[in-house]
Amino acid sequence: MNESLYPVMTWDSYRRDLRNFQFPVYYAKDLASSLHDYINASDEYFRGSLHMRQVFESTILENTAEDEPDAPPIEVVNDVDAEPSPPWEFYYTNKIWLGEGIDPPDVTQLVGCDCKGKCDPKSTTCACLLRQKPFVETVWAPGFAYDHKGRLRTPGAPIFECNAMCACDDDECKNRVVQHGRKVSVSIKKTPKKGWGVFATKRIAKGSFIGVYSGEFLKDDVCERRGLVYDKSGRTYLLDIDFYHLGETKYVVDAYHAGNFTRFLNNSCNPNCQVVPCYINEPDIEKPLMTLFAKRDIAVAEELCFSYQGYDPDTAEPGDAAIMANNSITNKCFCGAPNCTGRRLSRPFSPHELTQTHRIYVWLVAYL
Numbered sequence: 001m002n003e004s005l006y007p008v009m010t011w012d013s014y015r016r017d018l019r020n021f022q023f024p025v026y027y028a029k030d031l032a033s034s035l036h037d038y039i040n041a042s043d044e045y046f047r048g049s050l051h052m053r054q055v056f057e058s059t060i061l062e063n064t065a066e067d068e069p070d071a072p073p074i075e076v077v078n079d080v081d082a083e084p085s086p087p088w089e090f091y092y093t094n095k096i097w098l099g100e101g102i103d104p105p106d107v108t109q110l111v112g113c114d115c116k117g118k119c120d121p122k123s124t125t126c127a128c129l130l131r132q133k134p135f136v137e138t139v140w141a142p143g144f145a146y147d148h149k150g151r152l153r154t155p156g157a158p159i160f161e162c163n164a165m166c167a168c169d170d171d172e173c174k175n176r177v178v179q180h181g182r183k184v185s186v187s188i189k190k191t192p193k194k195g196w197g198v199f200a201t202k203r204i205a206k207g208s209f210i211g212v213y214s215g216e217f218l219k220d221d222v223c224e225r226r227g228l229v230y231d232k233s234g235r236t237y238l239l240d241i242d243f244y245h246l247g248e249t250k251y252v253v254d255a256y257h258a259g260n261f262t263r264f265l266n267n268s269c270n271p272n273c274q275v276v277p278c279y280i281n282e283p284d285i286e287k288p289l290m291t292l293f294a295k296r297d298i299a300v301a302e303e304l305c306f307s308y309q310g311y312d313p314d315t316a317e318p319g320d321a322a323i324m325a326n327n328s329i330t331n332k333c334f335c336g337a338p339n340c341t342g343r344r345l346s347r348p349f350s351p352h353e354l355t356q357t358h359r360i361y362v363w364l365v366a367y368l
């Protein structure tokens with residue numbers, strides 16, 4: 001072969017090219033609202049017609065066709081009243097939309113592995129495994145956050161998936177779960193006392209990936225102002241990015257104006273889902289994706305819920321009840337769990353209000 005005529009493309013040169021490639025970035029200012037505006041400006045008869053349910057379901061399919069092509073369709077169900085669908089107040093999306101002053105991921109800082117085929121959980125050189133290691137090694141057997149079936153085996157620890165700079169095979173590598181999208185079957189269904197909720201339409205195994213809590217990615221101070229407005233309306237979709245491996249809360253995901261089915265997950269004092277930070281193409285440790293995973297096996301028709309308290313109620317201490325009691329913004333909780341206190345925080349609880357001793361306690365209990 002004449003190499004001067006046919007330049008050889010190596011993985012290194014391809015990776016260099018990738019670093020110059022402009023990854024798609026979505027800005028909150030570009031969120032589409034024309035469909036909602038049209039529907040909301042229509043008369044009550046049109047808005048209340050059952051056909052609007054099909055329009056809602058079709059919108060979900062259309063807006064997610066690219067990022068979850070194989071996901072089971074989401075059905076909208078209402079056996080409680082005549083409302084055909086949840087309110088047309090948000091753009092259905094699995095993506096993260098950057099708010100004002102939020103920089104896109106700096107992919108020049110993204111470290112990828114050089115593994116061939118599927119990454120080996122026993123590898124001593126895989127860069128992604130090395131990133132995962134400090135969060136895993138003291139509690140679990142070494143390896144990735146997922147088992148061979150793609151189920152989370154390290155609840156509580158951040159997940160570091162293989163990314164766009166990795167040489168491993170996208171289809172074969174077992175360290176790519178969140179990026180392959182939703183596989184679980186769920187419906188969005190009206191509840192008698194909590195508004196709309198999310199229900200399993202097929203059994204969901206413990207550790208299964210449920211979905212990314214998508215929406216607007218905002219600075220915390222912007223959300224303080226939004227939170228006051230939402231608290232007055234009695235409904236909030238703000239989720240603090242607030243984990244033990246991070247410092248002060250800097251960012252919040254707001255699913256009010258943009259989001260997917262995960263924005264309908266209600267609070268429970270005995271939750272079957274949990275929020276886990278996950279890193280894919282974002283090198284900044286302060287900016288994980290907020291992902292939801294099943295905490296235990298979930299039966300057909302069971303409601304999917306997580307704890308808005310921001311900590312696992314299994315690990316709660318008496319001091320937490322005091323924080324709840326002292327917090328002026330609490331609302332009634334209708335989760336119906338046997339351990340329900342009857343109250344829930346209207347905004348997600350900030351673990352930074354916990355004492356240092358309590359934090360260590362929470363770490364220990366979560367990891368043992």
Ligand SMILES: C[S@@+](CC[C@H](N)C(=O)[O-])C[C@H]1O[C@@H](n2cnc3c(N)ncnc32)[C@H](O)[C@@H]1O
Nearest residue numbers: 194195196234235236263264266267333334335
């Ligand atoms: C993230 S949204 C969940 C979806 C919401 N049910 C809806 O219809 O859009 C959070 C809001 O749901 C309601 N909610 C969630 N969990 C609840 C619970 N356990 N008891 C009562 N209301 C709840 C509250 O209005 C809360 O502000």
